[in-house]
Each structure stands twice: as structure tokens, then as C-alpha cells.
Amino acid sequence: MSAVDLARLQFAATTGIHWLFVILTMGLVPLVALMHTRAVFTRDPARRAVRERMTRFWGQLYVINYAVGIVTGLVMEFQFGLSWSGLSKFAGNVFGAPLALETLIAFFAESTFLGMWIFGWGRLHRGVHVTLIWLVALTAYASGFWILIANGFMQHPVGYAVRDGAAYLTDFAALLTNSSALVALAHITLAALTTGGVFLLGISAWHFARGTEETELFRGSLRLGTWVSMLASFFVVVIGQMQMPVIERTQPMKYAVLTDSGVAEVQRRLVAQHGPGDYVPPEGWIHLSMNTMSIIGNTVSTLTLVAVVLLWKDRLVRRRPMAYLMTAMIPFTFVASVGGWVVREVGRQPWLVYGRLTVEDALSHVSRSSLVFSCALFIAIFLALAATNWTLITRFAVRGPDATQLGATEPLPDDLPGSPGGGADDKQPVPAF
Template identity: 75%
Template sequence: MSAADLARLQFAATTGIHWLFVILTMGLVPLVAILHTRAAFTRDPAERAARERMTRFWGQLYVINYAVGIVTGLVMEFQFGLSWSGLSKFAGNVFGAPLALETLIAFFAESTFLGMWIFGWGRLRRGVHVTLIWLVALTAYASAYWILVANGFMQHPVGYEVRDGQAYLTDFGALLTNPSALLALAHVTLAALTTGGVFVAGISAVHCLRGAKERDLFRGSLRLGVWVATLASFFVIIVGDLQFPLLDRTQPRKLAALEDGGAPWHLWLRISMDTMTIIGNTVSTITLVAVLLLWKDWLVRWRPLAYLMAAMIPFPFIASAGGWAFREVGRQPWLVYGELRVDDALSPVGTASLAVSCALFIALFVALAAVNWTLLVRFARRGPEATQLGATEPLPDDLPEGGSGDAPGGGTDEKHPVPVF
């Protein structure tokens, strides 16, 4: 393999694995926020405690995925300097700001709000605590917006001019409203919600088969997951179709490649597109049937369909990977479409060095992905009883007057004596 092939393989593999963390993070956090909101504003203490247990259960799975995934995110931006210094030299003046803002939001704002939410159980008022998880969700999608602004420039460069071989920003508004970025954000948002909905529905369906107590706890999250997945999977197909007129104007060769044979990467586009389309339609159909079968709990009573919901959890991830490949491979041979070719952006790094770094990075990312899914499966199987999030004993000065969690306006979890203010 050439140096360019190794650099492309390294970036494709690490970005693809990182994206699997991102799409679950984006899809799961709004559902956790919804569950927490419902729990916080439930008046009945027993029902509120049960809903808080469910919030902590799903919140713990979200935190695991976020914590492991953020490690993979740390490596991504370093690769611009390691392997693609030509891209930074040509376009750094344009998308350097969006990338910096994405880093600030993801690694500072989002992480700060999430940390406060994690350690705020039993120590913050309900309204403040709920606000924090919504801020986590908002910053997660803001982070996605800024990274897509940078990627949108690479797909369809706007608001710039080239001077002395470098691109300079001339219209910040055009960069922010690039249709290639905005349509991609809508598509990614709906794909993430589909992923999160299927993830929640699949795990909930299995737990609903495990006795009356588990059924009562997971019935609400099952309904939420199925409804979110149904609506999001329907609209993600519509938004996906809306991108074809844009591609016809900005990247006509990508659409032409879908119809042509010839080079291997024409073939890759077709496989990626078909994978995304077939899985998307399958998920949309199954979740629509699942919504209908929510009536009188037929979704849970018919055990094969309940297990089918669990077996469907990997489908949105595979479809999303196909969509990412279609978006990126179809831009070849351009790194910045029409302006900078891939070979011209490659750093002056030896083939041996790239081979070593490629092998190490891919091995590390595969290991992290394996650790992540092992932890998710383990804690998902254990259920709410084994949830550690929010189970920390409150500090003495966190308790209401009198040192008891049953003061007026408060409440305690039946297992973990954490006061609810």
C-alpha cells in the first residue's frame, strides 16, 4: 500500500469507529433527558423514585459510552497534523475556527455539564439537575454542528477565496449556513435518534420479558424508544432524499458513480448506499409494526418480536457507517472538493511510519470499541438494581435540615438513600 492509502485507511478506520460512539451518544442523551424530566416532575414519590431509577439506568449506559468514546475523539484532530498537514495548510484559515469551537464545546462545555449532572444526584434541586442534562444534549448537538460545518466545507467549499495557495474565509455566514452542513446535520440528528430509540427499545423489550417488576420498570422506556425510533427512521429517509438535488449541483460525479461501473470506489459507493437504504427501510418498517403492537402489550407478549427488537440494535450503526462511507468516499479524489486533492494534502511521512501508526491506531480503537460494548452489555443485562450512577451517599451538608431524607418536599430512593430536592 502507498503512503496515501495507509493514511486514508488510518483516518477512515479511526473515524468510522469513533462515529459509532458519537451516534449512540447523540441518540441516547435526549432520551435520558426526557426520562429525567418526566421523573423530576412526577408528584407521586413512589412513581418518581421508579422513574429516577430508570433515568439512572439509561444514564449510566450513556456515561459509559461517552467516557470511552471521548478517548477516541482525542486522537481524531491530531491526525490532521500527523497525516494531512496539506489540508491544514490549505484550509486551516477556514475551518480552524469550527474545529476549535467543536473542541471547546465537546471537551469543556459538554463534559462540564455532564460531570455536574453525574455528581448532582441528591445534591441539586430537581429543576437545576434536569436543566444540566438538557444542556449536555444541547452541547452534544452543537458539537456535531461545528464538526459538520468543517466537513461541509470539504464537501462543498463556500465563503472563501484562494490567495497564494491558501484558502481564506470571506463570508462566515455562508460557511455557517452551508447546505451541505445543514442537511447533513438534520440527517445525522435523525439517524442518531433512530439509533438511540432502537437501542432503548431493544434492551427494554428483553427486560420486559423478565418478570412483573422488570416489565413495569421498562414499559415506559420501551414505548419511548419505539416511538422515537419510528418517527426518526421515517423522517431520516425523507431528509436523506433531500440531499440528492444538492449532490446533483455540488458533486455530480458522486451520483454518476452510482450508475457507472469501472473503478473499485464506484462499487464502494453502491454498496454503502444500498446498505444504508435497505437497513433504513427495514428499521422503519419493523418499528412501525412495533408501535402498532404496543397496544395491549402485544409487543412484549409476542416473544419473538421482543427479541427481534434486541437483535435490531446493531442495524442503525451499520446503516450509519454506510452513510458515512457514501459521503466521504464519493468525494474522491478530492479532499476539499474541486480545490485540494488527497495526494496533495498528504504529510511528508514515510510509508513505514504510517504503517506502524495505522496498525497501532486501529488496534487501539478496536480494543476501545470492544471494551465499550462489553461494558454496555454487562450493565444492560444487570438492570436498574446494579446501577451505580446516582448511588453515592450524600454529604452531611447535602441533607435537608434534621439530617433526614424525608423532609418536606424531599424523597429517597428505596435502595439508595439519596434525597430528592
């Protein structure tokens, strides 16, 4: 493999594995926030206790995924300097700000709010506590927004001027309203909610199929996951089709490959515009990824629609084969989302910044032996982290709510009202929310 191929393999593998964490994080956090909100506003103590246990159970799975996944995110931006210094030199003045904002939001604001939510059980007022998890959800999607703003510039560069071989931002509003970023954000948001919904649906159905005493808890999460995944999977297909006019306008070669029309004509136009070169991206990869994403997306949409109908009188979980089928859908949502990223990124080739900077020109002056070492090391570490993540998630998901540790710590003595440093008027223990 050439140095370019090794650098591309390294970034593709690490980005793809990191994306598996991101899509579940974005899909789960609003659902956990919704569960927490329902628990807070439930007046009946017995039902509130069940909804609290539900929040803590699914919240723990979310925290595991976030904690392990954030490690994979730490090295992503460093690869721009490691392997793609040409990209940093050309476009760093434009997308440096979005990447910096994403880092501040993800690694400071989001992590801070999440830490306060994790350790706030039994210590914070329930209104403050539930606000924290909604702030976590908000910052998670804000982080995704800034990443897509940076990626959108690479897909369709806008709002810039080139001086001395480097791009400089001239129109921040154009950067923020880039259609290549905003339509993709809507598509990814719905894909994440589909992933999170199927995750809830699949694990809940598994517990019903195996027999569970937590029927009310898993019935609630089953219904939430089924409705969310059904609605999100329907609209993710619709929004996906809405991207085609944007692709046709901004990346005609990708559109030609996707529709199998006019590839030779687009190649002639691009040669006339940018000079000699092969501007046809790997057609096999694009078709395979697009077909995989489309087939899985439509299948999930159909099956979740059937699942909504079968919710009536618990018919969904009374039929074990159907319940196990819901569980089997979980990994396919991740495969579909990775397929979508492959279409988006590979379809841009040979450009790194479309029409302005090729992959070849963006590569750092790094020896092939260094790239072999870093590629093997990064992929091995990321695979180990992914295996660790899913081992932990599977273990705690199978054990059920009784093994949940999130929020299980009793309030510290000085946190209790009536104790030194606590409230003097209320002698009752601080509620769990």
C-alpha cells in the same frame, strides 16, 4: 499499500469507530433528558421513583458510552497534522475555527455539564439538575453542528478566497449556511435518534423476553424507544432523499455514481475543468454502502411501525420472537450510519476539499514505515476501546436497574439541610432530584 492508502485507512478506521460512539451519544442524551424531565414533573411518589430509576439506568449506559468514546475523539484532530498537513495548510484558516469551537464545546462545556449532572444527584435542586442534562444534549448537538460545518466545507467549499495557495475565510455566514452541512446535520440527527430509540427498544424488549420484575420501568422505556425510532426512522429516509439535489448540484460525480447515469460525461467535464485525472470514486464501495444504509433504514422503519401497532395490550413483548427481533436490530442501526459516512466521504474522492485539494496533495511527508506503525497502533487501540465500551454496556444492560451506580451515592453530611453548611430551615433529606 502505498502511503496514501495507509493514511486513508488509518483515518477511515479511526473515524468509523469513533462515529459508533458519537451516534449513540447523540441518540441517547435527549431521551435521557426527556426521562429525567418526566421524573421531575411527576407528582406521584411511586411513579416518580420508577422514572427516576429509569433515568439513572439509561443515564449510566449513556455515561459509559460517552466516557469511553471521548478518548477516541481526543486523537481525531491530531491526525490532521500527523497525516494530512496539506489539508491544514490549505484549509486551516477556514475550518480551524469550527474545529476549535467543537473542541471547546465537547471537551469543556459538554463534559462540565455532564460531570455536574453525574455528581449532582441528591445535591442539586431538581430544576437545576434536569437543566444540566438538557445542556448536555444541547452541547452534544452543537458539537455535531460545528463538525459538520468543517466537513461541509470539505464537501462543498464556500465563503473563502485563495491567496498564496491557502484558503482564507471571507464570508462566515456562507460557511454557516452551507447546504451540504445543514441537510446532513438533519439527516444525522434523525439517524442518531433512530439509533437511540432502537437501543431503548431492543434492551427493554430483551428484559421482557427474559422476564423482568421492572415491568413499569421497561414498559415506559419500551414505548419511548418504539415511538422515537418509528418517527425518526421514517423521516431519516425522507431527509436522506432531500440530500440528492444538493449532491447533484455540488458533487456531480457522486450523484452520477449513485444514480448510475452520465458518469463518462461528468468525467469529461471534470477533466476539462480541473485537468487530466480519474475523477470517478470507487463505485463498488459507494453502491455497497448506499444499498446497506437504504435496506437497513427501510427495514427498521417498517419493523418499528409494526412495533408501534403491537404496543397495544403489550402484544410486542408477549411474543418472544418479536421481542428478540427488536433486540437484534440494535447493531444494524450502527452499520447503516457507518454506511452513510462511507457514501459521504468516499463519494468525494479523489478530492479532500472538493474541486480544490486532492488526497494526494494533502498527504504529509511521512514515511511509509511510520504510517504502518501508526495505522496498526491507532486501529488496535480504537478496537480495544470499542470492545471495552460494548462489554461494559452489555454487562450493565443485562444486569438491569439493580446494578445501576449512577446517582446511588448518598448525600454528603454537609450537603444535608440543617447541617453545618446546609440549609437550616428544612430538616428533611435532600430529594434525589
